[in-house]
Amino acid sequence: MTVWDRPEPPTRPVPLDRKRIVAAAIALADEGGLEAVSLRKVAARLDAGPMRLYGYISTKQELFDLMVDEVHAEILPGRQGGDWRQVLRVRAHRTRQAARRHEWLADLLGGRPSLGPNALAVTEATLAALDGLADLDTVMRAVETLSAYVTGAIRIEIANLRAERATGLSKREWQRAFGPHLSAMLATGRFPALARAVHEGREVDAETSFATGLDWVLDAVAARLTRPPS
Template sequence: MRLYGYISTKEELFDLMVDEVHAEILPEEQPGDWREVLRIRADRTRQATLRHEWLADLLGGRPTLGPNALAVTEATLAALDGLADLDTVMRAVETVSAYFTGAIRREIADLRAERATGLSKLDWQRAYGPHVSRMLATGRFPALAKAVHDGTEVDAEASFATGLDWVLDAVAAKLARPPA
Protein backbone atom coordinates (compact mmCIF):
# COMPACT_ATOMS: atom_id res chain seq x y z
CA MET A 1 0.00 0.00 0.00
CA ARG A 2 2.94 2.32 0.62
CA LEU A 3 3.68 2.16 -3.11
CA TYR A 4 0.38 3.90 -3.88
CA GLY A 5 1.79 7.07 -2.30
CA TYR A 6 3.94 7.30 -5.43
CA ILE A 7 1.84 5.50 -8.02
CA SER A 8 -1.86 6.23 -8.46
CA THR A 9 -3.14 3.02 -10.04
CA LYS A 10 -2.23 -0.56 -10.75
CA GLU A 11 -2.19 0.30 -14.47
CA GLU A 12 0.41 3.00 -13.82
CA LEU A 13 2.54 0.43 -12.00
CA PHE A 14 2.19 -1.96 -14.95
CA ASP A 15 3.19 0.83 -17.36
CA LEU A 16 6.33 1.49 -15.32
CA MET A 17 7.16 -2.22 -15.19
CA VAL A 18 6.67 -2.65 -18.94
CA ASP A 19 8.77 0.42 -19.67
CA GLU A 20 11.57 -0.93 -17.48
CA VAL A 21 11.57 -4.18 -19.48
CA HIS A 22 11.71 -2.17 -22.70
CA ALA A 23 15.18 -1.10 -21.59
CA GLU A 24 16.15 -4.78 -22.00
CA ILE A 25 14.55 -4.90 -25.45
CA LEU A 26 16.30 -1.84 -26.87
CA PRO A 27 19.51 -2.96 -28.60
CA GLU A 28 22.77 -1.34 -27.55
CA GLU A 29 23.58 -0.49 -31.17
CA GLN A 30 21.19 0.13 -34.04
CA PRO A 31 21.82 -2.31 -36.92
CA GLY A 32 21.60 -0.76 -40.38
CA ASP A 33 19.28 -3.35 -41.93
CA TRP A 34 15.56 -3.01 -41.21
CA ARG A 35 15.09 -6.79 -41.15
CA GLU A 36 17.77 -7.14 -38.51
CA VAL A 37 16.20 -4.36 -36.44
CA LEU A 38 12.81 -6.11 -36.49
CA ARG A 39 14.39 -9.52 -35.85
CA ILE A 40 16.35 -8.20 -32.87
CA ARG A 41 13.23 -6.51 -31.49
CA ALA A 42 11.26 -9.74 -31.78
CA ASP A 43 14.04 -11.90 -30.30
CA ARG A 44 14.76 -9.50 -27.45
CA THR A 45 11.04 -9.20 -26.66
CA ARG A 46 10.80 -13.00 -26.55
CA GLN A 47 13.84 -13.30 -24.29
CA ALA A 48 12.58 -10.52 -21.99
CA THR A 49 9.19 -12.22 -21.75
CA LEU A 50 10.77 -15.57 -20.93
CA ARG A 51 12.57 -13.79 -18.05
CA HIS A 52 9.45 -11.82 -17.02
CA GLU A 53 6.46 -14.03 -17.81
CA TRP A 54 3.98 -11.42 -16.59
CA LEU A 55 4.93 -9.35 -19.65
CA ALA A 56 3.06 -11.82 -21.88
CA ASP A 57 -0.21 -10.65 -20.34
CA LEU A 58 0.58 -7.03 -21.17
CA LEU A 59 1.99 -7.41 -24.70
CA GLY A 60 -0.22 -6.14 -27.47
CA GLY A 61 -2.34 -3.90 -25.26
CA ARG A 62 -2.40 -0.16 -25.30
CA PRO A 63 0.90 1.47 -26.22
CA THR A 64 3.40 2.05 -23.44
CA LEU A 65 4.57 5.64 -23.47
CA GLY A 66 7.56 5.54 -21.16
CA PRO A 67 10.99 6.63 -22.38
CA ASN A 68 12.30 3.10 -22.97
CA ALA A 69 9.22 1.99 -24.90
CA LEU A 70 9.31 5.15 -26.98
CA ALA A 71 13.01 4.54 -27.71
CA VAL A 72 12.21 1.01 -28.94
CA THR A 73 9.46 2.39 -31.17
CA GLU A 74 11.74 5.16 -32.46
CA ALA A 75 14.51 2.70 -33.31
CA THR A 76 12.03 0.46 -35.09
CA LEU A 77 10.44 3.21 -37.15
CA ALA A 78 13.80 4.82 -37.94
CA ALA A 79 15.02 1.54 -39.44
CA LEU A 80 12.12 1.54 -41.92
CA ASP A 81 12.13 5.27 -42.62
CA GLY A 82 12.12 5.99 -46.34
CA LEU A 83 11.51 2.39 -47.44
CA ALA A 84 7.83 3.03 -48.14
CA ASP A 85 5.08 5.48 -47.33
CA LEU A 86 4.33 5.93 -43.62
CA ASP A 87 1.11 3.88 -43.68
CA THR A 88 2.91 0.91 -45.24
CA VAL A 89 5.71 1.20 -42.68
CA MET A 90 3.19 1.31 -39.83
CA ARG A 91 1.35 -1.78 -41.16
CA ALA A 92 4.70 -3.59 -41.51
CA VAL A 93 5.63 -2.86 -37.89
CA GLU A 94 2.14 -3.82 -36.70
CA THR A 95 2.28 -7.09 -38.64
CA VAL A 96 5.64 -8.13 -37.23
CA SER A 97 4.57 -7.09 -33.73
CA ALA A 98 1.32 -9.05 -34.03
CA TYR A 99 3.28 -12.14 -35.05
CA PHE A 100 5.79 -12.06 -32.24
CA THR A 101 3.21 -11.06 -29.63
CA GLY A 102 1.02 -14.02 -30.54
CA ALA A 103 3.92 -16.45 -30.75
CA ILE A 104 5.31 -15.30 -27.40
CA ARG A 105 1.91 -15.50 -25.70
CA ARG A 106 1.41 -19.04 -27.03
CA GLU A 107 4.85 -20.10 -25.78
CA ILE A 108 4.25 -18.63 -22.32
CA ALA A 109 0.80 -20.26 -22.18
CA ASP A 110 2.42 -23.62 -22.94
CA LEU A 111 4.99 -23.08 -20.17
CA ARG A 112 2.26 -22.11 -17.70
CA ALA A 113 0.14 -25.14 -18.66
CA GLU A 114 3.13 -27.41 -18.17
CA ARG A 115 3.70 -26.01 -14.67
CA ALA A 116 0.01 -26.08 -13.78
CA THR A 117 -0.50 -29.70 -14.83
CA GLY A 118 2.94 -30.99 -13.97
CA LEU A 119 3.01 -32.64 -17.41
CA SER A 120 5.82 -31.97 -19.84
CA LYS A 121 4.84 -31.75 -23.50
CA LEU A 122 5.98 -35.35 -23.97
CA ASP A 123 4.02 -36.50 -20.89
CA TRP A 124 0.92 -34.69 -22.18
CA GLN A 125 1.30 -36.32 -25.61
CA ARG A 126 1.61 -39.74 -23.98
CA ALA A 127 -1.45 -39.14 -21.80
CA TYR A 128 -3.66 -37.91 -24.64
CA GLY A 129 -2.11 -39.97 -27.43
CA PRO A 130 -4.62 -42.83 -27.21
CA HIS A 131 -7.56 -40.42 -27.55
CA VAL A 132 -5.96 -38.64 -30.50
CA SER A 133 -5.16 -41.99 -32.14
CA ARG A 134 -8.78 -43.12 -31.80
CA MET A 135 -10.05 -39.85 -33.27
CA LEU A 136 -7.62 -39.99 -36.20
CA ALA A 137 -8.51 -43.64 -36.86
CA THR A 138 -12.09 -42.58 -37.69
CA GLY A 139 -10.84 -41.11 -40.96
CA ARG A 140 -12.65 -37.82 -40.30
CA PHE A 141 -9.41 -35.87 -39.92
CA PRO A 142 -7.05 -36.86 -42.76
CA ALA A 143 -5.11 -33.57 -42.90
CA LEU A 144 -4.61 -33.62 -39.14
CA ALA A 145 -3.59 -37.29 -39.25
CA LYS A 146 -0.96 -36.48 -41.86
CA ALA A 147 0.35 -33.60 -39.72
CA VAL A 148 0.51 -35.79 -36.60
CA HIS A 149 2.16 -38.74 -38.32
CA ASP A 150 4.41 -37.01 -40.85
CA GLY A 151 5.07 -33.58 -39.32
CA THR A 152 8.40 -32.62 -37.83
CA GLU A 153 8.53 -31.64 -34.19
CA VAL A 154 10.39 -28.37 -33.61
CA ASP A 155 11.15 -26.53 -30.41
CA ALA A 156 9.65 -23.17 -29.54
CA GLU A 157 12.76 -21.20 -30.51
CA ALA A 158 12.98 -22.78 -33.97
CA SER A 159 9.26 -22.33 -34.53
CA PHE A 160 9.51 -18.67 -33.50
CA ALA A 161 12.48 -18.03 -35.81
CA THR A 162 10.84 -19.73 -38.80
CA GLY A 163 7.58 -17.85 -38.39
CA LEU A 164 9.44 -14.58 -37.99
CA ASP A 165 11.41 -15.26 -41.19
CA TRP A 166 8.16 -15.86 -43.07
CA VAL A 167 6.60 -12.66 -41.76
CA LEU A 168 9.73 -10.65 -42.57
CA ASP A 169 9.77 -12.13 -46.09
CA ALA A 170 6.16 -11.01 -46.57
CA VAL A 171 6.97 -7.52 -45.29
CA ALA A 172 10.00 -7.35 -47.60
CA ALA A 173 7.80 -8.26 -50.58
CA LYS A 174 5.33 -5.52 -49.67
CA LEU A 175 8.08 -2.93 -49.16
CA ALA A 176 9.60 -3.84 -52.56
CA ARG A 177 6.36 -3.04 -54.40
CA PRO A 178 5.88 0.49 -55.68
CA PRO A 179 2.91 2.30 -54.07
CA ALA A 180 -0.37 1.78 -55.87
Template structure:
Protein backbone atom coordinates in the same frame (compact mmCIF):
# COMPACT_ATOMS: atom_id res chain seq x y z
CA UNK B 1 -1.19 13.12 -16.94
CA UNK B 2 0.89 9.94 -17.08
CA UNK B 3 2.97 8.59 -14.24
CA UNK B 4 6.09 9.80 -16.06
CA UNK B 5 4.79 13.38 -16.11
CA UNK B 6 4.23 13.58 -12.35
CA UNK B 7 7.22 14.44 -10.18
CA UNK B 8 8.13 12.06 -7.40
CA UNK B 9 7.54 13.21 -3.81
CA UNK B 10 10.37 14.89 -1.99
CA UNK B 11 12.70 12.60 -0.11
CA UNK B 12 11.40 11.60 3.29
CA UNK B 13 13.23 10.12 6.28
CA UNK B 14 13.11 6.65 4.67
CA UNK B 15 14.56 6.96 1.13
CA UNK B 16 12.20 5.71 -1.55
CA UNK B 17 11.74 6.23 -5.28
CA UNK B 18 9.79 4.75 -8.18
CA UNK B 19 12.76 2.69 -9.28
CA UNK B 20 12.69 0.84 -5.95
CA UNK B 21 8.93 0.30 -6.28
CA UNK B 22 9.35 -1.10 -9.76
CA UNK B 23 12.21 -3.40 -8.76
CA UNK B 24 10.13 -4.81 -5.89
CA UNK B 25 7.07 -5.26 -8.12
CA UNK B 26 9.08 -7.02 -10.84
CA UNK B 27 10.58 -9.37 -8.25
CA UNK B 28 7.09 -10.25 -7.03
CA UNK B 29 5.82 -10.76 -10.58
CA UNK B 30 8.82 -12.90 -11.52
CA UNK B 31 8.08 -15.10 -8.50
CA UNK B 32 4.31 -15.38 -8.79
CA UNK B 33 2.96 -13.58 -11.87
CA UNK B 34 0.97 -10.37 -12.02
CA UNK B 35 -1.57 -11.73 -9.54
CA UNK B 36 1.23 -11.68 -6.94
CA UNK B 37 1.65 -7.91 -7.36
CA UNK B 38 -0.32 -5.58 -5.10
CA UNK B 39 0.54 -2.25 -3.54
CA UNK B 40 0.32 -3.91 -0.12
CA UNK B 41 2.84 -6.61 -1.09
CA UNK B 42 5.19 -4.10 -2.73
CA UNK B 43 5.05 -1.94 0.39
CA UNK B 44 5.76 -4.94 2.60
CA UNK B 45 8.79 -5.88 0.50
CA UNK B 46 10.09 -2.32 0.82
CA UNK B 47 9.22 -2.24 4.54
CA UNK B 48 7.04 0.87 4.23
CA UNK B 49 3.35 1.54 4.76
CA UNK B 50 1.08 0.98 1.72
CA UNK B 51 -0.18 4.58 1.79
CA UNK B 52 3.39 5.74 1.25
CA UNK B 53 3.28 4.32 -2.28
CA UNK B 54 0.42 6.57 -3.39
CA UNK B 55 2.82 9.49 -3.53
CA UNK B 56 4.60 7.67 -6.35
CA UNK B 57 1.82 5.85 -8.20
CA UNK B 58 -1.95 6.27 -8.24
CA UNK B 59 -3.06 2.80 -9.35
CA UNK B 60 -1.74 -0.72 -9.84
CA UNK B 61 -2.10 -0.16 -13.59
CA UNK B 62 0.45 2.66 -13.36
CA UNK B 63 2.77 0.26 -11.56
CA UNK B 64 2.32 -2.24 -14.40
CA UNK B 65 3.18 0.53 -16.90
CA UNK B 66 6.39 1.25 -15.01
CA UNK B 67 7.24 -2.46 -14.84
CA UNK B 68 6.77 -2.90 -18.58
CA UNK B 69 8.95 0.11 -19.31
CA UNK B 70 11.69 -1.25 -17.09
CA UNK B 71 11.69 -4.47 -19.13
CA UNK B 72 11.79 -2.44 -22.36
CA UNK B 73 15.24 -1.33 -21.22
CA UNK B 74 16.24 -4.99 -21.69
CA UNK B 75 14.63 -5.05 -25.15
CA UNK B 76 16.31 -1.85 -26.39
CA UNK B 77 19.16 -2.83 -28.76
CA UNK B 78 22.65 -1.74 -27.82
CA UNK B 79 23.13 -0.04 -31.18
CA UNK B 80 20.89 1.07 -34.02
CA UNK B 81 20.15 -1.92 -36.31
CA UNK B 82 21.42 -1.48 -39.84
CA UNK B 83 18.11 -1.89 -41.67
CA UNK B 84 14.40 -2.45 -41.05
CA UNK B 85 14.58 -6.25 -41.30
CA UNK B 86 17.41 -6.46 -38.78
CA UNK B 87 15.55 -4.03 -36.53
CA UNK B 88 12.34 -6.08 -36.50
CA UNK B 89 14.27 -9.35 -36.17
CA UNK B 90 16.12 -7.93 -33.17
CA UNK B 91 12.95 -6.52 -31.63
CA UNK B 92 11.14 -9.86 -31.91
CA UNK B 93 13.93 -11.98 -30.47
CA UNK B 94 14.81 -9.55 -27.67
CA UNK B 95 11.13 -9.30 -26.72
CA UNK B 96 10.87 -13.09 -26.61
CA UNK B 97 13.95 -13.41 -24.43
CA UNK B 98 12.63 -10.70 -22.08
CA UNK B 99 9.29 -12.52 -21.82
CA UNK B 100 11.04 -15.79 -20.97
CA UNK B 101 12.85 -13.98 -18.16
CA UNK B 102 9.67 -12.18 -17.06
CA UNK B 103 6.73 -14.38 -18.06
CA UNK B 104 4.18 -11.83 -16.83
CA UNK B 105 5.25 -9.55 -19.70
CA UNK B 106 3.28 -11.76 -22.09
CA UNK B 107 0.08 -10.75 -20.27
CA UNK B 108 0.76 -7.06 -20.93
CA UNK B 109 1.91 -7.21 -24.56
CA UNK B 110 -0.36 -6.25 -27.42
CA UNK B 111 -2.53 -3.60 -25.81
CA UNK B 112 -2.22 0.14 -26.15
CA UNK B 113 1.27 1.40 -27.02
CA UNK B 114 3.66 1.64 -24.08
CA UNK B 115 4.59 5.29 -23.47
CA UNK B 116 7.50 5.07 -21.06
CA UNK B 117 10.93 6.40 -22.08
CA UNK B 118 12.44 2.98 -22.72
CA UNK B 119 9.44 1.82 -24.77
CA UNK B 120 9.55 5.02 -26.81
CA UNK B 121 13.27 4.49 -27.40
CA UNK B 122 12.55 0.98 -28.72
CA UNK B 123 9.85 2.36 -31.01
CA UNK B 124 12.16 5.12 -32.21
CA UNK B 125 14.93 2.65 -33.05
CA UNK B 126 12.46 0.46 -34.94
CA UNK B 127 10.88 3.26 -36.97
CA UNK B 128 14.21 4.94 -37.70
CA UNK B 129 15.36 1.76 -39.44
CA UNK B 130 12.64 2.34 -42.09
CA UNK B 131 13.92 5.80 -43.01
CA UNK B 132 13.50 6.27 -46.76
CA UNK B 133 12.06 2.77 -47.25
CA UNK B 134 8.33 3.49 -47.47
CA UNK B 135 5.59 5.93 -46.51
CA UNK B 136 4.31 6.22 -42.95
CA UNK B 137 1.17 4.12 -43.53
CA UNK B 138 3.11 1.26 -45.10
CA UNK B 139 5.70 1.27 -42.32
CA UNK B 140 2.93 1.29 -39.72
CA UNK B 141 1.28 -1.78 -41.28
CA UNK B 142 4.65 -3.55 -41.54
CA UNK B 143 5.51 -3.00 -37.89
CA UNK B 144 1.99 -3.93 -36.77
CA UNK B 145 2.10 -7.15 -38.78
CA UNK B 146 5.41 -8.33 -37.38
CA UNK B 147 4.45 -7.24 -33.84
CA UNK B 148 1.18 -9.18 -34.09
CA UNK B 149 3.14 -12.30 -35.06
CA UNK B 150 5.71 -12.23 -32.30
CA UNK B 151 3.23 -11.12 -29.63
CA UNK B 152 0.97 -14.07 -30.43
CA UNK B 153 3.87 -16.50 -30.65
CA UNK B 154 5.29 -15.33 -27.32
CA UNK B 155 1.92 -15.60 -25.60
CA UNK B 156 1.44 -19.12 -26.94
CA UNK B 157 4.89 -20.19 -25.76
CA UNK B 158 4.40 -18.73 -22.29
CA UNK B 159 0.95 -20.33 -22.04
CA UNK B 160 2.53 -23.68 -22.88
CA UNK B 161 5.21 -23.23 -20.21
CA UNK B 162 2.54 -22.42 -17.65
CA UNK B 163 0.54 -25.48 -18.65
CA UNK B 164 3.62 -27.66 -18.17
CA UNK B 165 4.08 -26.33 -14.65
CA UNK B 166 0.38 -26.59 -13.81
CA UNK B 167 0.06 -30.22 -14.98
CA UNK B 168 3.57 -31.42 -14.27
CA UNK B 169 3.68 -32.78 -17.82
CA UNK B 170 6.21 -31.82 -20.46
CA UNK B 171 5.01 -31.51 -24.05
CA UNK B 172 6.22 -35.04 -24.74
CA UNK B 173 4.53 -36.39 -21.59
CA UNK B 174 1.28 -34.65 -22.51
CA UNK B 175 1.42 -36.08 -26.03
CA UNK B 176 1.90 -39.58 -24.63
CA UNK B 177 -0.99 -39.12 -22.21
CA UNK B 178 -3.37 -37.76 -24.86
CA UNK B 179 -2.10 -40.02 -27.65
CA UNK B 180 -4.67 -42.83 -27.25
CA UNK B 181 -7.56 -40.38 -27.45
CA UNK B 182 -6.11 -38.68 -30.53
CA UNK B 183 -5.50 -42.01 -32.26
CA UNK B 184 -9.07 -43.13 -31.58
CA UNK B 185 -10.42 -39.91 -33.05
CA UNK B 186 -8.20 -40.16 -36.14
CA UNK B 187 -9.26 -43.77 -36.65
CA UNK B 188 -12.83 -42.62 -37.26
CA UNK B 189 -11.71 -41.22 -40.62
CA UNK B 190 -13.37 -37.88 -39.89
CA UNK B 191 -10.08 -35.97 -39.78
CA UNK B 192 -7.92 -37.06 -42.75
CA UNK B 193 -5.97 -33.81 -43.06
CA UNK B 194 -5.21 -33.78 -39.34
CA UNK B 195 -4.20 -37.44 -39.48
CA UNK B 196 -1.61 -36.69 -42.14
CA UNK B 197 -0.10 -33.92 -40.02
CA UNK B 198 -0.05 -36.09 -36.91
CA UNK B 199 1.59 -39.05 -38.66
CA UNK B 200 3.97 -37.16 -40.95
CA UNK B 201 4.77 -34.02 -38.96
CA UNK B 202 8.03 -33.52 -37.09
CA UNK B 203 8.48 -31.94 -33.68
CA UNK B 204 10.21 -28.55 -33.65
CA UNK B 205 11.33 -26.76 -30.51
CA UNK B 206 9.85 -23.38 -29.56
CA UNK B 207 12.89 -21.30 -30.52
CA UNK B 208 13.17 -22.81 -33.99
CA UNK B 209 9.43 -22.46 -34.54
CA UNK B 210 9.52 -18.81 -33.46
CA UNK B 211 12.50 -17.99 -35.69
CA UNK B 212 11.01 -19.77 -38.72
CA UNK B 213 7.66 -18.06 -38.41
CA UNK B 214 9.34 -14.69 -37.95
CA UNK B 215 11.42 -15.17 -41.09
CA UNK B 216 8.29 -16.03 -43.09
CA UNK B 217 6.53 -12.90 -41.88
CA UNK B 218 9.59 -10.75 -42.60
CA UNK B 219 9.81 -12.27 -46.10
CA UNK B 220 6.16 -11.30 -46.70
CA UNK B 221 6.81 -7.75 -45.50
CA UNK B 222 9.91 -7.50 -47.70
CA UNK B 223 7.89 -8.64 -50.72
CA UNK B 224 5.24 -6.02 -49.99
CA UNK B 225 7.84 -3.26 -49.62
CA UNK B 226 9.49 -4.30 -52.89
CA UNK B 227 6.30 -3.79 -54.89
CA UNK B 228 5.91 -0.43 -56.61
CA UNK B 229 3.31 1.81 -54.98
Protein backbone atom coordinates in the same frame (compact mmCIF):
# COMPACT_ATOMS: atom_id res chain seq x y z
CA MET C 1 -0.49 14.04 -15.86
CA THR C 2 1.09 10.65 -16.55
CA VAL C 3 3.12 8.70 -14.03
CA TRP C 4 6.29 9.56 -15.97
CA ASP C 5 5.57 13.31 -15.82
CA ARG C 6 4.51 13.45 -12.15
CA PRO C 7 7.29 14.64 -9.79
CA GLU C 8 8.31 12.33 -6.95
CA PRO C 9 7.68 13.35 -3.32
CA PRO C 10 10.60 14.28 -1.08
CA THR C 11 12.73 11.53 0.48
CA ARG C 12 11.71 10.30 3.94
CA PRO C 13 13.40 8.07 6.54
CA VAL C 14 12.93 4.91 4.43
CA PRO C 15 14.19 6.12 1.02
CA LEU C 16 11.86 5.40 -1.85
CA ASP C 17 11.74 6.23 -5.52
CA ARG C 18 9.85 4.83 -8.51
CA LYS C 19 12.85 2.79 -9.62
CA ARG C 20 13.00 0.89 -6.32
CA ILE C 21 9.22 0.44 -6.31
CA VAL C 22 9.22 -0.93 -9.86
CA ALA C 23 12.15 -3.25 -9.14
CA ALA C 24 10.29 -4.70 -6.15
CA ALA C 25 7.11 -5.13 -8.21
CA ILE C 26 9.01 -6.91 -11.00
CA ALA C 27 10.61 -9.25 -8.47
CA LEU C 28 7.17 -10.13 -7.07
CA ALA C 29 5.76 -10.68 -10.57
CA ASP C 30 8.73 -12.85 -11.56
CA GLU C 31 8.09 -15.01 -8.49
CA GLY C 32 4.31 -15.28 -8.61
CA GLY C 33 2.86 -13.58 -11.69
CA LEU C 34 0.84 -10.37 -11.87
CA GLU C 35 -1.59 -11.67 -9.25
CA ALA C 36 1.28 -11.50 -6.74
CA VAL C 37 1.66 -7.74 -7.31
CA SER C 38 -0.19 -5.18 -5.23
CA LEU C 39 0.83 -1.86 -3.76
CA ARG C 40 0.52 -3.41 -0.29
CA LYS C 41 2.85 -6.30 -1.15
CA VAL C 42 5.33 -4.00 -2.86
CA ALA C 43 5.34 -1.73 0.21
CA ALA C 44 5.94 -4.72 2.48
CA ARG C 45 8.91 -5.83 0.39
CA LEU C 46 10.36 -2.33 0.68
CA ASP C 47 9.62 -2.14 4.42
CA ALA C 48 7.47 0.93 3.87
CA GLY C 49 3.88 1.83 4.62
CA PRO C 50 1.43 1.20 1.74
CA MET C 51 0.16 4.77 1.78
CA ARG C 52 3.65 6.07 1.01
CA LEU C 53 3.55 4.38 -2.38
CA TYR C 54 0.56 6.49 -3.42
CA GLY C 55 2.87 9.50 -3.48
CA TYR C 56 4.68 7.83 -6.38
CA ILE C 57 2.04 5.65 -8.05
CA SER C 58 -1.72 6.20 -7.98
CA THR C 59 -3.02 2.86 -9.28
CA LYS C 60 -1.94 -0.70 -9.95
CA GLN C 61 -2.29 -0.01 -13.68
CA GLU C 62 0.32 2.74 -13.39
CA LEU C 63 2.58 0.25 -11.64
CA PHE C 64 2.07 -2.25 -14.47
CA ASP C 65 2.85 0.51 -17.02
CA LEU C 66 6.12 1.25 -15.23
CA MET C 67 7.00 -2.45 -15.05
CA VAL C 68 6.43 -2.93 -18.78
CA ASP C 69 8.55 0.10 -19.57
CA GLU C 70 11.37 -1.14 -17.33
CA VAL C 71 11.46 -4.45 -19.21
CA HIS C 72 11.55 -2.54 -22.51
CA ALA C 73 15.01 -1.37 -21.45
CA GLU C 74 16.04 -5.03 -21.84
CA ILE C 75 14.52 -5.16 -25.33
CA LEU C 76 16.22 -2.06 -26.72
CA PRO C 77 19.54 -3.07 -28.32
CA GLY C 78 22.60 -1.07 -27.29
CA ARG C 79 23.80 -0.36 -30.84
CA GLN C 80 21.69 -0.44 -33.94
CA GLY C 81 23.46 -2.42 -36.66
CA GLY C 82 22.58 -4.19 -39.88
CA ASP C 83 19.75 -3.66 -42.31
CA TRP C 84 16.11 -3.24 -41.39
CA ARG C 85 15.50 -7.01 -41.29
CA GLN C 86 18.28 -7.48 -38.78
CA VAL C 87 17.04 -4.62 -36.60
CA LEU C 88 13.50 -6.03 -36.53
CA ARG C 89 14.75 -9.58 -36.05
CA VAL C 90 16.87 -8.54 -33.05
CA ARG C 91 13.93 -6.65 -31.54
CA ALA C 92 11.65 -9.68 -31.91
CA HIS C 93 14.12 -12.11 -30.36
CA ARG C 94 14.95 -9.74 -27.50
CA THR C 95 11.22 -9.33 -26.81
CA ARG C 96 10.82 -13.11 -26.64
CA GLN C 97 13.84 -13.45 -24.37
CA ALA C 98 12.49 -10.73 -22.06
CA ALA C 99 9.15 -12.55 -21.87
CA ARG C 100 10.93 -15.79 -21.00
CA ARG C 101 12.64 -13.98 -18.11
CA HIS C 102 9.45 -12.16 -17.09
CA GLU C 103 6.52 -14.39 -18.06
CA TRP C 104 3.98 -11.85 -16.84
CA LEU C 105 5.03 -9.59 -19.72
CA ALA C 106 3.02 -11.82 -22.07
CA ASP C 107 -0.16 -10.74 -20.24
CA LEU C 108 0.59 -7.05 -20.80
CA LEU C 109 1.82 -7.06 -24.41
CA GLY C 110 -0.58 -5.78 -27.04
CA GLY C 111 -3.47 -3.42 -26.49
CA ARG C 112 -2.71 0.26 -26.14
CA PRO C 113 0.92 1.18 -26.81
CA SER C 114 3.22 1.77 -23.86
CA LEU C 115 4.24 5.42 -23.59
CA GLY C 116 7.19 5.12 -21.23
CA PRO C 117 10.62 6.33 -22.36
CA ASN C 118 12.07 2.87 -22.93
CA ALA C 119 9.05 1.64 -24.89
CA LEU C 120 9.08 4.80 -26.99
CA ALA C 121 12.79 4.24 -27.69
CA VAL C 122 12.04 0.71 -28.91
CA THR C 123 9.28 2.05 -31.17
CA GLU C 124 11.57 4.80 -32.45
CA ALA C 125 14.30 2.29 -33.31
CA THR C 126 11.78 0.11 -35.13
CA LEU C 127 10.33 2.95 -37.19
CA ALA C 128 13.78 4.39 -37.90
CA ALA C 129 14.88 1.05 -39.37
CA LEU C 130 12.03 1.24 -41.90
CA ASP C 131 12.17 4.98 -42.53
CA GLY C 132 12.24 5.83 -46.21
CA LEU C 133 11.67 2.27 -47.43
CA ALA C 134 7.97 2.83 -48.19
CA ASP C 135 5.15 5.26 -47.56
CA LEU C 136 4.23 5.80 -43.92
CA ASP C 137 0.99 3.78 -44.06
CA THR C 138 2.87 0.75 -45.39
CA VAL C 139 5.53 1.13 -42.69
CA MET C 140 2.90 1.36 -39.95
CA ARG C 141 1.08 -1.75 -41.21
CA ALA C 142 4.41 -3.58 -41.37
CA VAL C 143 5.17 -2.71 -37.73
CA GLU C 144 1.66 -3.73 -36.65
CA THR C 145 1.98 -7.06 -38.47
CA LEU C 146 5.35 -7.81 -36.89
CA SER C 147 4.09 -6.86 -33.43
CA ALA C 148 1.00 -9.04 -33.83
CA TYR C 149 3.13 -12.06 -34.74
CA VAL C 150 5.62 -11.53 -31.92
CA THR C 151 2.90 -10.97 -29.30
CA GLY C 152 0.86 -13.98 -30.43
CA ALA C 153 3.84 -16.33 -30.60
CA ILE C 154 5.07 -15.25 -27.17
CA ARG C 155 1.64 -15.71 -25.58
CA ILE C 156 1.34 -19.23 -27.01
CA GLU C 157 4.80 -20.17 -25.77
CA ILE C 158 4.21 -18.78 -22.27
CA ALA C 159 0.77 -20.44 -22.12
CA ASN C 160 2.41 -23.79 -22.86
CA LEU C 161 5.00 -23.24 -20.13
CA ARG C 162 2.25 -22.40 -17.65
CA ALA C 163 0.27 -25.47 -18.69
CA GLU C 164 3.28 -27.68 -18.02
CA ARG C 165 3.58 -26.27 -14.51
CA ALA C 166 -0.15 -26.43 -13.83
CA THR C 167 -0.52 -30.06 -14.94
CA GLY C 168 2.89 -31.31 -13.88
CA LEU C 169 3.23 -32.86 -17.34
CA SER C 170 5.97 -32.03 -19.81
CA LYS C 171 5.00 -31.74 -23.47
CA ARG C 172 6.12 -35.33 -24.11
CA GLU C 173 4.24 -36.62 -21.06
CA TRP C 174 1.09 -34.76 -22.13
CA GLN C 175 1.37 -36.24 -25.63
CA ARG C 176 1.70 -39.75 -24.21
CA ALA C 177 -1.24 -39.23 -21.84
CA PHE C 178 -3.59 -38.00 -24.58
CA GLY C 179 -2.09 -40.04 -27.42
CA PRO C 180 -4.63 -42.91 -27.24
CA HIS C 181 -7.57 -40.49 -27.45
CA LEU C 182 -6.06 -38.64 -30.42
CA SER C 183 -5.19 -41.90 -32.19
CA ALA C 184 -8.75 -43.14 -31.78
CA MET C 185 -10.14 -39.88 -33.18
CA LEU C 186 -7.79 -39.94 -36.16
CA ALA C 187 -8.67 -43.58 -36.87
CA THR C 188 -12.26 -42.55 -37.62
CA GLY C 189 -11.06 -41.03 -40.91
CA ARG C 190 -12.85 -37.77 -40.17
CA PHE C 191 -9.62 -35.75 -39.89
CA PRO C 192 -7.33 -36.77 -42.78
CA ALA C 193 -5.38 -33.51 -42.97
CA LEU C 194 -4.79 -33.54 -39.21
CA ALA C 195 -3.77 -37.21 -39.32
CA ARG C 196 -1.13 -36.47 -41.95
CA ALA C 197 0.17 -33.53 -39.90
CA VAL C 198 0.41 -35.68 -36.76
CA HIS C 199 2.07 -38.67 -38.44
CA GLU C 200 4.31 -36.92 -40.96
CA GLY C 201 4.90 -33.42 -39.56
CA ARG C 202 8.29 -32.53 -38.13
CA GLU C 203 8.20 -31.29 -34.56
CA VAL C 204 10.46 -28.36 -33.70
CA ASP C 205 11.26 -26.57 -30.47
CA ALA C 206 9.75 -23.20 -29.52
CA GLU C 207 12.82 -21.18 -30.49
CA THR C 208 13.01 -22.72 -33.97
CA SER C 209 9.28 -22.25 -34.49
CA PHE C 210 9.52 -18.59 -33.44
CA ALA C 211 12.51 -17.91 -35.70
CA THR C 212 10.91 -19.60 -38.71
CA GLY C 213 7.63 -17.74 -38.36
CA LEU C 214 9.51 -14.48 -37.85
CA ASP C 215 11.45 -14.97 -41.08
CA TRP C 216 8.21 -15.61 -42.96
CA VAL C 217 6.68 -12.42 -41.57
CA LEU C 218 9.81 -10.44 -42.51
CA ASP C 219 9.66 -11.95 -46.02
CA ALA C 220 6.07 -10.73 -46.34
CA VAL C 221 7.04 -7.28 -45.07
CA ALA C 222 9.95 -7.16 -47.56
CA ALA C 223 7.57 -7.93 -50.42
CA ARG C 224 5.38 -4.97 -49.44
CA LEU C 225 8.32 -2.62 -48.97
CA THR C 226 9.69 -3.38 -52.42
CA ARG C 227 6.36 -3.30 -54.24
CA PRO C 228 6.27 -0.39 -56.71
CA PRO C 229 3.58 2.22 -56.03
CA SER C 230 0.31 1.56 -57.86
